């Protein structure tokens with residue numbers, strides 16, 4: 651059996667996950683010192699990011715050529731819409747932000763670039779492109795959630811404990827494993843040239859993950875000119 655795609659790419663993205671974990675936004679969630687306004691920026695930007703991200707799973711479902719693959723994409727879609735986005739809705743309720751305001755958030759420049767890149771790669775290629783484009787998202791957050799959960803007291807933190815709890819949960823870990831299994835199955839037996847294309851998509855979406863944390867930390871939207 652050939653090497654799993656996720657094992658092959660791990661050395662190339664490990665450093666990106668570590669950089670995301672060390673980012674002051676993420677460290678601030680870990681020790682509870684993150685400014686709530688920065689977190690609210692993440693909350694609103696991420697809600698509209700997830701709406702676009704959910705479309706990837708719908709594209710994957712329609713491009714799938716077997717029922718097992720359709721089921722895996724459909725499971726991922728359900729996870730985004732009803733597991734992850736429930737966390738955002740619950741935080742919004744605590745902050746007094748109406749759901750309509752969340753949904754009407756204007757996507758920042760980085761958010762627009764990231765979701766446009768993912769959707770373009772998903773639409774332009776085969777079903778394996780879709781699986782590559784959605785992988786970094788769940789892998790990076792599950793990595794961060796599990797690392798933050800190791801910090802004593804982080805899971806009980808007043809503001810960020812439920813964030814860390816959700817992204818380190820068995821349910822979210824299972825959704826990430828579903829995404830990993832999908833790309834491993836769809837990349838299996840592909841020639842080196844095609845694997846390199848899939849790797850580039852994962853590395854670039856991984857870098858977008860880092861840029862997204864930075865955008866939220868700086869509360870960036872678009873340049874005012």
Ligand SMILES: Cc1ncc(CN)c(N)n1
Nearest residue numbers: 696699787788791859862
């Ligand atoms: C930007 C971003 N990346 C990843 C995830 C985790 N699905 C997220 N909610 N937002």
